[in-house]
Amino acid sequence: MKNFVRFLPLLVSLSASAQSTADAIIARELQTSRAYETLGHITDDIGARLTGSQGAAKAVRWTTQQFREWGMPVTNEPVMVPHWVRGREEARLVSPADHNIVLTAIGGSVATPAAGITADVIEVDSFDELKTLGAAKLRGKIVFYNNPMDMELVRTHRAFEAYRIAVAFRGAGASRAAEYGAKAVVIRSVGSASLRTPHTGALRYDPKQPKIPAAAMTAEDAMLVHRLLARGKRVRMHMILTPRTLPDVMSANVIAEIRGSEKPEEIVLIGAHLDSWDLATGAIDDGSGVAMVMETMRLLKEMKLTPRRTIRAVLFMNEENGSRGGQQYAKDHGKDKHVAAIETDAGGAAPTGFTTSIKGDTLTALETRTKPLAAVSANRFEVAAEVGADIDPLTQAGVPSFGLVPEPLHYFDYHHTNADTLDKVDPKELAQDTAAIAALAWILAE
Ligand SMILES: [Zn+2]
Incomplete structure (x- = not known):
């Protein structure tokens, strides 16, 4: 008990400093976001990214190289994927x-x-x-x-x-x-x-x-x-x-990390899917999610912030027509110690909060630590059975999971059509989404 009492002020100050760092992360992202620029590369420069296509392969290469340029370890983990051609x-x-x-x-x-x-x-x-x-x-x-x-x-x-x-x-x-x-x-x-x-x-x-x-x-x-x-x-x-179904091809999940300073083996995962449908460039589904995840990593690196736990970015392949990337990740990393997983695959409109698999006292405790999210109106948590397709195997295994909820009103106007293009995403709203993800990841990793 004596030890705990001595330790308590430290906990409180850690949590207070996690919150003030989260405030700083949000402010910096809103001022200096490069998420839209990243999304421009993924959509306009690379194009459609249907699993098995040239575009998907290019997206794996470009995102890998980008993480490397931002100065973090990055790997491509092989995934066999279907190859369907319209x-x-x-x-x-x-x-x-x-x-x-x-x-x-x-x-x-x-x-x-x-x-x-x-x-x-x-x-x-x-x-x-x-x-x-x-x-x-x-x-x-x-x-x-x-x-x-x-x-x-x-x-x-x-x-x-x-x-x-x-x-x-x-x-x-x-x-x-x-x-x-x-x-x-x-x-x-x-x-x-x-x-x-x-x-x-x-x-x-x-x-x-x-x-x-x-x-x-x-x-x-x-x-x-x-x-x-x-x-x-x-x-x-x-x-x-x-249409034709061609033989399966080898593709990859792209995984980058900022290693934790105190508990590097404990992981906070942030994820989105790299593949899109072929009719357009997948700006809202899920280029915007990929941009948020990449921008979170760039931002933390640029701010020279090292979390206590590891923050791991995962760009999943093949969410749209097979979910093989999510399944492969669960197979390869099911034994890793995930303390939380955040997925963003619901568009790039202004944030409204997160769905989550945690409830009751655990959720209440988290809510006291996530007040900084109010700055981007993302401090509302709604309990849901499934929060994201790619992290679902982790969610089912009991990993506390979160799914970003951008305003969904117009998402299905464009979803999976030839109108899912960059102009549907507002740079400011994309920065707000990114700020929400980055701040939540930071708080969970502290
Ligand atoms: Zn999607």
């Missing part, structure tokens, strides 16, 4: 009138036959409806899942909840329809806005079912097809998709 994607209605249909293949989709598919379109809005219609009605047809995101949830800052509900049809829709003999599926794009922009994303084929082609139409085209069917018209669609 091809042509065209569709028209051939009945009741000639309409161009704007769609995009869902990531992982197989191709149509070379001449395409021409078939009647049948609309459903649930998996139960497939069962009701049965093979008699669905065999040989193009099944159309018409499930818009719940805009009431989007407007009330629960866009991720709306996304999780609607995305079920993108992920499992093809195999569920294949079970009843459908020839192909089209979904209404999962997004909260559309200027006739289709939203891609990944699907998962059930190995027990035949693989059928799957695409996402724009909201406008989905509404057209819906109106025609509602008027009792026979809707026939012709569609050609020519």
Whole structure:
């Protein structure tokens, strides 16, 4: 007890100095941020970074070299990744009138036959409806899942909840329809806005079912097809998709560290994913996250700050269509002593706080130490079961986990479309996000 009492003032002063350093980190980032410059390289100079592509390989090289230039140890840890390549994607209605249909293949989709598919379109809005219609009605047809995101949830800052509900049809829709003999599926794009922009994303084929082609139409085209069917018209669609799945290739997670001064074996992880979809340059998903993580490391280095514990930056490969990077990291580093993990994969709009896996007294104790985050309105913590896909294996293993929550209102307007470009990110908001991550990482590492 005597020892503890003697030690107590030290603890208090450590925590007070951690907070004043966090204040300084936030102030410095807001004044001198280079996060947007980094994001410009990742998006404009490197381009789209779909797993297995030249862009993804370039991103591994450039980020590695950048960490090295900033003066920190960096490694590339090998990850075998899928290599899916988009091809042509065209569709028209051939009945009741000639309409161009704007769609995009869902990531992982197989191709149509070379001449395409021409078939009647049948609309459903649930998996139960497939069962009701049965093979008699669905065999040989193009099944159309018409499930818009719940805009009431989007407007009330629960866009991720709306996304999780609607995305079920993108992920499992093809195999569920294949079970009843459908020839192909089209979904209404999962997004909260559309200027006739289709939203891609990944699907998962059930190995027990035949693989059928799957695409996402724009909201406008989905509404057209819906109106025609509602008027009792026979809707026939012709569609050609020519994607290919090539053999897996070797890629890498990029890992950089600022070693802790007192407990270097204890790790605070900050992570984002380096890959993007191929339709655009992945500025909001997840170039902005990568920029925040890199900028945090640059900033701490520039401020000559050495935390007591190690801060480890991990740029994960293949979050979008396989999560192989996250799985590989958990396999290689599951035994490392992670004291916390922070993921940023929800865009680059102004910060609103963090989701977290910790609760109760632990969370309350943390909240007393994270007051500096109020300077960038990031001091709100919301308990969630999953805070980030790449760190999920760590979260499930009990590592206290955090996910940055930038304002989600417009995230799914651009998500996975050809409009996910640098202009969608505001440099000031990106700096605020980075300040939030850097300050939280610092506090956790002290
Ligand atoms: Zn993402």
